Amino acid sequence: MLSENLPPKAHPLEKLLRTDRLPHIWCPGCGIGIALNSFLRAVKKLNLDPKSIVLISGIGCSGRASGYVAFDSFHTTHGRAIPLAMGVKIARPDLKVVVFSGDGDLFAIGGNHIIHAARRNLDLLVICINNFNYGMTGGQLGPTTPFSSYTTTTPYGNIEHPFNLVHLTAAAGASFVARWTVAHPIQLARSIEKALNKRGFSFIEVIAPCVTLYARYNKLGRPPQIIKYLKEISVIEKSMDSSKADIKIGNKIFVGEFVDVERPEYVSELYRVIREKSGRKIDSLVR
Amino acid sequence: MKKFLKGTFFMQGDEACAEGAIVAGCRLFAGYPITPSTEIAERMARRLPEVGGAFIQMEDELSSIALIIGASYTGVKAMTATSGPGFSLMQENLGLAVMTETPIVIVNVMRGDPSTGQPTRAGQGDVIQARRGSHGDYEIIALAPYSVQEMFDLTIEAFNLSEQFRVPVIMLSDAIIGHMREKVILKTPDEVKIVNRKKPKEPPGKYLPFKPEEDLIPPMACFGEGYGIHVTGLTHDIRGYPASTDPKVHEKLVRRLCDKIRLNADKIIRIDSRYVENAEIVLVAYGTPARSAIRAVNLARKKGLKVGLVRLITVWPFPYEYFRKLSRKVKGFIVAEMNYGQIVGEVERSVGDRKVVLASKLGGDPHTPEELLEIIGEVYKHVE
Numbered sequence: 001m002l003s004e005n006l007p008p009k010a011h012p013l014e015k016l017l018r019t020d021r022l023p024h025i026w027c028p029g030c031g032i033g034i035a036l037n038s039f040l041r042a043v044k045k046l047n048l049d050p051k052s053i054v055l056i057s058g059i060g061c062s063g064r065a066s067g068y069v070a071f072d073s074f075h076t077t078h079g080r081a082i083p084l085a086m087g088v089k090i091a092r093p094d095l096k097v098v099v100f101s102g103d104g105d106l107f108a109i110g111g112n113h114i115i116h117a118a119r120r121n122l123d124l125l126v127i128c129i130n131n132f133n134y135g136m137t138g139g140q141l142g143p144t145t146p147f148s149s150y151t152t153t154t155p156y157g158n159i160e161h162p163f164n165l166v167h168l169t170a171a172a173g174a175s176f177v178a179r180w181t182v183a184h185p186i187q188l189a190r191s192i193e194k195a196l197n198k199r200g201f202s203f204i205e206v207i208a209p210c211v212t213l214y215a216r217y218n219k220l221g222r223p224p225q226i227i228k229y230l231k232e233i234s235v236i237e238k239s240m241d242s243s244k245a246d247i248k249i250g251n252k253i254f255v256g257e258f259v260d261v262e263r264p265e266y267v268s269e270l271y272r273v274i275r276e277k278s279g280r281k282i283d284s285l286v287r
Numbered sequence: 288m289k290k291f292l293k294g295t296f297f298m299q300g301d302e303a304c305a306e307g308a309i310v311a312g313c314r315l316f317a318g319y320p321i322t323p324s325t326e327i328a329e330r331m332a333r334r335l336p337e338v339g340g341a342f343i344q345m346e347d348e349l350s351s352i353a354l355i356i357g358a359s360y361t362g363v364k365a366m367t368a369t370s371g372p373g374f375s376l377m378q379e380n381l382g383l384a385v386m387t388e389t390p391i392v393i394v395n396v397m398r399g400d401p402s403t404g405q406p407t408r409a410g411q412g413d414v415i416q417a418r419r420g421s422h423g424d425y426e427i428i429a430l431a432p433y434s435v436q437e438m439f440d441l442t443i444e445a446f447n448l449s450e451q452f453r454v455p456v457i458m459l460s461d462a463i464i465g466h467m468r469e470k471v472i473l474k475t476p477d478e479v480k481i482v483n484r485k486k487p488k489e490p491p492g493k494y495l496p497f498k499p500e501e502d503l504i505p506p507m508a509c510f511g512e513g514y515g516i517h518v519t520g521l522t523h524d525i526r527g528y529p530a531s532t533d534p535k536v537h538e539k540l541v542r543r544l545c546d547k548i549r550l551n552a553d554k555i556i557r558i559d560s561r562y563v564e565n566a567e568i569v570l571v572a573y574g575t576p577a578r579s580a581i582r583a584v585n586l587a588r589k590k591g592l593k594v595g596l597v598r599l600i601t602v603w604p605f606p607y608e609y610f611r612k613l614s615r616k617v618k619g620f621i622v623a624e625m626n627y628g629q630i631v632g633e634v635e636r637s638v639g640d641r642k643v644v645l646a647s648k649l650g651g652d653p654h655t656p657e658e659l660l661e662i663i664g665e666v667y668k669h670v671e
Contacts, residue, residue: 075520075521087357
């Protein structure tokens with residue numbers, strides 16, 4: 001009733017979205033939209049030129065994000081978003097290259113690439129939506145599914161142990177590592193801002209509910225209850241130790257920024273060699 | 288070292304391939320070490336920085352091909368090199384490059400296979416895989432060098448074709464050509480033809496990234512040029528937007544991806560034919576076996592046998608029409624391959640009821656001219 005009397009107002013992030021592709025495919029209550037919103041808010045806050053951003057994703061629910069943003073974007077094969085992004089970044093170091101994808105895409109089928117990108121300290125921001133299962137294919141066991149919880153391929157409870165994503169990327173050499181949940185959209189956007197300004201490999205895990213599958217199989221309640229629950233069980237400690245940030249059923253979830261260090265970055269080193277050997281001031285492979 | 292090498296050199300096939308890539312304008316190489324292609328990577332690691340390019344050693348072949356697809360979408364000419372096992376790992380993203388119409392060059396220096404097979408020995412077991420290895424219907428271009436000179440020349444050609452048709456181009460070399468040293472004449476970019484991809488004529492907002500022109504090839508906008516393009520391996524419409532549940536969009540897209548190669552096949556196909564005008568039988572070969580085949584045909588001609596040679600420079604698209612026409616005047620075909628019969632099937636498809644004999648050689652050694660001459664003699668008796 002009220003809205004009928006108001007002039008139509010554009011969404012504050014409309015200019016950063018391909019509005020002609022809406023509505024999106026994500027389920028009502030899904031956390032991916034919140035994470036994407038935080039990312040776009042960070043882009044807006046930093047006043048980045050949309051033409052200078054490339055968003056690359058793999059396959060899965062989160063992988064669909066690349067199709068909704070008004071940047072150059074590539075929806076790659078399953079698991080290969082990071083190496084494809086690496087190709088873009090090496091050829092055009094002036095572009096901000098961001099990988100936005102899911103936990104299965106980045107840590108199961110694509111697991112090798114994330115540890116090597118972190119090891120190289122490649123200037124890349126990876127935003128990983130961790131929803132504890134494979135959503136697109138119907139809720140199967142993923143590399144992050146908590147021990148003993150239920151999925152369609154662990155009908156008797158999960159007998160595997162999940163990765164601790166922040167500890168894994170920290171150990172592999174990432175310069176910046178953070179974790180938030182979708183109950184922390186403001187803090188998440190701030191960490192993304194920081195990561196976008198960081199020269200090096202940045203990894204941000206976003207814990208998000210898969211309300212249709214994982215949450216339902218594990219009786220976690222309706223979306224509002226889950227968001228409330230995520231807020232309640234999340235804790236920020238003064239000494240952020242990623243090794244203690246395992247996710248276990250019934251435990252607290254440690255959130256915040258775990259790593260923020262400086263070390264030589266891959267693309268800068270690569271161009272140092274190219275400039276030395278070619279004797280030319282090259283800052284891009286595209287002429 | 289100089290930016291471009293010019294003149295006569297004594298060089299390995301793999302090294303000549305790297306030099307050809309540099310002349311073609313390749314400024315990014317990503318790869319993973321694998322025998323017998325590693326020398327291409329090693330040469331690129333040394334040479335690319337000298338010419339202002341980037342060499343990247345990746346963690347595997349899956350990421351190597353993914354990386355060059357990403358790089359190509361910024362406008363850089365990019366390549367990778369591998370052999371059988373690595374080529375198998377690249378198949379999924381080869382399909383991605385086909386679907387997203389990404390110009391890339393993949394050099395496969397073939398070894399004895401299946402599986403780990405014979406890493407240091409030559410083979411031609413990946414010819415069908417180059418054509419059909421990735422899932423789905425598609426067309427691709429594959430070239431087969433038979434000398435160190437062609438490792439240089441055809442690498443330039445491979446880049447030109449990939450840029451022109453927006454398709455991955457495969458160099459089907461083998462361990463013998465890759466590792467052999469012989470004379471090669473290197474040229475500089477101003478001495479060869481260099482082709483670059485078509486660029487959009489419309490400004491951002493009006494440009495449709497997958498709308499083809501009359502030749503069925505869409506002009507290519509790249510990342511960072513202000514077009515805000517979306518690229519996906521999903522079935523997509525001319526805007527590049529996913530349309531994976533629309534049968535019409537899918538049919539139209541797949542047909543165009545195939546037709547842009549099929550309908551331009553006569554522009555792509557290159558054949559080296561000798562003595563076919565009055566030949567009773569024709570020896571067909573490509574790559575290493577073509578070297579022995581040339582000698583065998585010359586020996587047969589000296590003996591008075593009317594034998595011709597067809598050396599395929601382009602293996603894919605296969606010259607079906609050429610063989611169809613040839614079969615009207617030729618009585619039999621011998622196909623010499625270092626595999627258990629791959630291109631022979633395509634020849635059989637083209638020549639109706641004409642006799643087709645496979646001269647297969649496995650194990651890494653090439654056919655000797657004498658072996659081929661013996662087969663020529665036997666086939667000649669039968670068709671006479």
